Amino acid sequence: MDWLEEILIQCPQCGEEYAIQVETAEDGVVEMIEDCAVCCRPATVRVTTEDGEITAVDVVVA
Numbered sequence: 001m002d003w004l005e006e007i008l009i010q011c012p013q014c015g016e017e018y019a020i021q022v023e024t025a026e027d028g029v030v031e032m033i034e035d036c037a038v039c040c041r042p043a044t045v046r047v048t049t050e051d052g053e054i055t056a057v058d059v060v061v062a
């Protein structure tokens, strides 16, 4: 079983969309810093997981 899920997020700095991989094995809120694939500036990504499904994604300037 693969617990990694790929999601699309929008960079809060340049507005471009890019894909990141998120671990969905544990329910709850996971926060991570991701560098934008386009402009390389960091963003804080907060992912909420319930029953192995991603229910919310928040992206803010790190």
Ligand SMILES: [Zn+2]
Residues within 6 Å of the ligand: 011, 012, 013, 014, 015, 016, 036, 037, 038, 039, 040, 041
């Ligand atoms: Zn960007």
